[in-house]
Amino acid sequence: MSVYLDHNATTPVREEVLETMLPYLRTFFGNPSSVHSVGRQVRQAIEEARATVASGLGVRARDIYFTSGGTEANVMVLMGATGTKQAEQRRRIVISSVEHPSVLHSAKELEKRGFEVISLPVDERGVVSLDHARQAIDDRTLLVSVMLANNETGVIQPVAEISSMARAHGAWMHSDLVQALGKIPVDVKGLGLDMATVSSHKIYGPKAVGAVYVRGGIRLRPLLYGGHQEHRVRPGTENPAGIIGFARAMELVLSDMDQGVMDRVEELRDMLEQEILKRIPHIRINGGGASRVPNTLNVTFGFVEGEGLALMLDAQAIAVSTGSACSSGTLEPSHVLIAMGMPHELAHGSIRFSLGRMNTSEEIMETAQKVARVVEQLRSMSPLYEDFTKSGMDFGSYLVKVGSDDEKSAMEE
Amino acid sequence: MSVYLDHNATTPVREEVLETMLPYLRTFFGNPSSVHSVGRQVRQAIEEARATVASGLGVRARDIYFTSGGTEANVMVLMGATGTKQAEQRRRIVISSVEHPSVLHSAKELEKRGFEVISLPVDERGVVSLDHARQAIDDRTLLVSVMLANNETGVIQPVAEISSMARAHGAWMHSDLVQALGKIPVDVKGLGLDMATVSSHKIYGPKAVGAVYVRGGIRLRPLLYGGHQEHRVRPGTENPAGIIGFARAMELVLSDMDQGVMDRVEELRDMLEQEILKRIPHIRINGGGASRVPNTLNVTFGFVEGEGLALMLDAQAIAVSTGSACSSGTLEPSHVLIAMGMPHELAHGSIRFSLGRMNTSEEIMETAQKVARVVEQLRSMSPLYEDFTKSGMDFGSYLVKVGSDDEKSAMEE
Amino acid sequence: MAGFDYSPKVMDYFMNPRNMGELEDADGVGTVGNPTCGDVMRLYLKIEDGTIVDARFKTFGCAAAIATSSMVTEMVVGRTISEALEISNKAVAEALDGLPPVKMHCSVLAEEALVAAIEDYHERSDGRDK
Amino acid sequence: MAGFDYSPKVMDYFMNPRNMGELEDADGVGTVGNPTCGDVMRLYLKIEDGTIVDARFKTFGCAAAIATSSMVTEMVVGRTISEALEISNKAVAEALDGLPPVKMHCSVLAEEALVAAIEDYHERSDGRDK
Ligand SMILES: Cc1ncc(COP(=O)(O)O)c(C=O)c1O
Numbered sequence A, B: 001m002s003v004y005l006d007h008n009a010t011t012p013v014r015e016e017v018l019e020t021m022l023p024y025l026r027t028f029f030g031n032p033s034s035v036h037s038v039g040r041q042v043r044q045a046i047e048e049a050r051a052t053v054a055s056g057l058g059v060r061a062r063d064i065y066f067t068s069g070g071t072e073a074n075v076m077v078l079m080g081a082t083g084t085k086q087a088e089q090r091r092r093i094v095i096s097s098v099e100h101p102s103v104l105h106s107a108k109e110l111e112k113r114g115f116e117v118i119s120l121p122v123d124e125r126g127v128v129s130l131d132h133a134r135q136a137i138d139d140r141t142l143l144v145s146v147m148l149a150n151n152e153t154g155v156i157q158p159v160a161e162i163s164s165m166a167r168a169h170g171a172w173m174h175s176d177l178v179q180a181l182g183k184i185p186v187d188v189k190g191l192g193l194d195m196a197t198v199s200s201h202k203i204y205g206p207k208a209v210g211a212v213y214v215r216g217g218i219r220l221r222p223l224l225y226g227g228h229q230e231h232r233v234r235p236g237t238e239n240p241a242g243i244i245g246f247a248r249a250m251e252l253v254l255s256d257m258d259q260g261v262m263d264r265v266e267e268l269r270d271m272l273e274q275e276i277l278k279r280i281p282h283i284r285i286n287g288g289g290a291s292r293v294p295n296t297l298n299v300t301f302g303f304v305e306g307e308g309l310a311l312m313l314d315a316q317a318i319a320v321s322t323g324s325a326c327s328s329g330t331l332e333p334s335h336v337l338i339a340m341g342m343p344h345e346l347a348h349g350s351i352r353f354s355l356g357r358m359n360t361s362e363e364i365m366e367t368a369q370k371v372a373r374v375v376e377q378l379r380s381m382s383p384l385y386e387d388f389t390k391s392g393m394d395f396g397s398y399l400v401k402v403g404s405d406d407e408k409s410a411m412e413e
Numbered sequence C, D: 001m002a003g004f005d006y007s008p009k010v011m012d013y014f015m016n017p018r019n020m021g022e023l024e025d026a027d028g029v030g031t032v033g034n035p036t037c038g039d040v041m042r043l044y045l046k047i048e049d050g051t052i053v054d055a056r057f058k059t060f061g062c063a064a065a066i067a068t069s070s071m072v073t074e075m076v077v078g079r080t081i082s083e084a085l086e087i088s089n090k091a092v093a094e095a096l097d098g099l100p101p102v103k104m105h106c107s108v109l110a111e112e113a114l115v116a117a118i119e120d121y122h123e124r125s126d127g128r129d130k
């Protein structure tokens, strides 16, 4: 069995969750919209699941709409908000530069459709700039969307502060809670959110289920048209097994947190960080200076490239990621690390370790050892490392040099 | 156990299908976008499923995109086609008046956005008028969307004929195959389709999975934005268990059809029709004059209202539907029956029986008996029936009278 | 339909309707609703000395329509005409432990049927008085 | 990355790269690529009488970059310079049983590294001749 350290990409479905799903794949198969009891009993289970998810987020059940995942929920918010009456007057959307691609690319599309999109910068720790937020959010602002925890670095954003700026200007506030849920307490009301996104497969629930919270009174233009499901906000035959599994996963992950599971995960994460720092020179902990969710560790290993590193580790049964799984398939380095001011060369050499409830300290020690060995091996292959050692520079000055090279090459483009 | 006769609303997941899904809910839980082998093995299974679905439809694997169901697939086609370059010149959309709500309501939304939508009428059998199609489809037509089999009546549409009209004018042809797949042979190439929709939960697969076929070369504007999944045509973390179950269900339903399962279902459907006709006066078989898929029987029972009938049957463990499950939640009578020229009063009294592979002749006989008893009971409660019996009219003249009443009340509106 | 759930009481009055049928010697009959809309209710009242002594109904309509008309027949018996006229649609719905929002119009229809039957009674007695 | 799968041969040349390392007494060294783009290849050639007799590489880059540079070192040894210059990027990719489309640029880089190393050799020998 491999050591799985990619829980921010996805988590295994818990056995207890699967058990609540199976009856809805076997016995209770009716269409929840049907008039007969075969369907009605499924409808009832969905409504109970809605109540569970709502209570986990501290909101009203009727403000929760189930979706096919976090991506759809995010797109619903961005596209939906811009299809409202409010959007006729308010033409500005404010997001952060480290949002998930589903927010970033929706915003890009909205720019094409005539909205003004402002993408808030982050500092070198990965924290969204409150000064820039203050400048960007004005009375023409329709929607502000800032995630609570970043998927690549785990950095926690000052959502409550930004939310009060939005409120002061009558703008709607949305937050992508996908990576925060189950890792830190999430209080939708306390954060002052009008809308929020959650996803099941990041909290040990099934894939392709999520939910969007939309405060009563806000009527988003729907993405989908069809039957009356989810009050026409999200038509299409529901996914009862998925929804019921999601609700159970939510209950369990929140009670785990109450019972200190995340404290243990944090100890392991810190241990991994320390062990890597101890063993491997010329590295940087990304987001290390900010508050982070307890399970995430993002490290840049100088002079090596991330994909090679991840594949070598995979061959040794360690599963990690080079950034968000969703932006893989591209050759671009992580937009999150670039936004943090990291030169491209270094961004290419970054690895995300994201821990989960079942990881053990043995696994962590094994990982640190293997990472050290593989980094050494790849550095022995790296012409950049050869040049660096021959130069006699220290890593600090190297970083400065690479940074200025990067700026130059950006200017040449 | 109840007699389930609502297979057009949804079908139970076959045990063989569930078995192929379970490993992807238990063991192979990786994110298919991940670089490591935990994810890569899931990616591979999805690509195999894509090949299976494609070969079932006789198309290339790379032209199949998985969705969260038939609704999303239909909306993707309508909204997506109208976001292309072609749509700048071609502003007309042609649909039929008996499409699923996901097509109808998307078209309504497109009308709001400035497209011209022509909804083709059907004759009293429920068959789309080829004359009207010929008039409607012209060189300004962007997209024609006509379903292959109707969900409420089972009536099969002349898609191939309409498709050649579309081709002659350079318009794209889409067909919603959701209710045809597994019931009659479906040949995407033979039908001349550029795009097609299928859904898993109508063929004994899991809910909330579907696929859209989009011929290579057509680049729809996506509904969702985000990661690179499904070639960015449909981003969001995939539903591996759902997709794999869908593919298996497709294989099985097609091999069932080869082995004559649908012939047996057709015999049962015809038996139900005969038994009901034999036992109950004053009824009409909707779509009876047209070719229908073998499992569907839609009957109007004069003087009774459908919801009450369906609920009474449900109390006696017979599960049927009053129309499409998706348009329930409304008080409107079926748009399909109204399009067939049925007066509202009669449309309110219609029931859809949709059979499946596990129904038996005992169940059919039991159903016919119970329907007869319940119809009699409801008629004894019905003031309309009281008036009818006192009038001494025959049902034929009553239908004529109700029809003209209906036109009058429509004119008053 | 569906998308909502009926209360057990609605289901009971639908499955086992009280006072279903015709009253041959009714003193007032009211028919309201429109088959085009899917609901027609007919209420039969027997009235003695200004008091409703018997009531029956016939309904073409959904479960809620049948249950509300049945309920209204139960509620009116024993009341005087003016007391009966005070029965509101909300009272009928409440007596059934509530109705789904999309079905509230059924209780309105039941109230209207009652009013129509009483009007019919008044018309008939006016006619007889003349 | 991912979204594609490497051939077993690419994985083999990545995990067990042939000819990895420096050639201290190289006659030609070529470095191509840009760390900003995530790929840098360096090729070392030992050339005797116009024939490549040894080759080594160092690469900063993804699995495909490492595999293609390793493969090119194997392909050039024993060839004359002009034969080596005929090795196309496609030939390198084919020798690895193909590359995913998004990774084809790695084979281009490998070809460029070879050309750069040979140019370096020519420059050095020109210098020596002068
Ligand atoms: C922060 C964040 N938002 C949104 C998503 C998208 O959710 P899903 O994978 O359910 O589409 C993800 C996961 O990839 C995420 O990490």
Ligand SMILES: Cc1ncc(COP(=O)(O)O)c(C=O)c1O
Pocket: A236, A237, B008, B068, B069, B070, B071, B072, B074, B100, B102, B147, B149, B150, B151, B176, B178, B179, B199, B200, B201, B208, B209, B210, B326
């Ligand atoms: C003809 C037709 N098209 C589309 C759909 C929608 O598919 P889904 O239920 O997967 O959203 C249905 C099912 O309700 C249908 O019958």
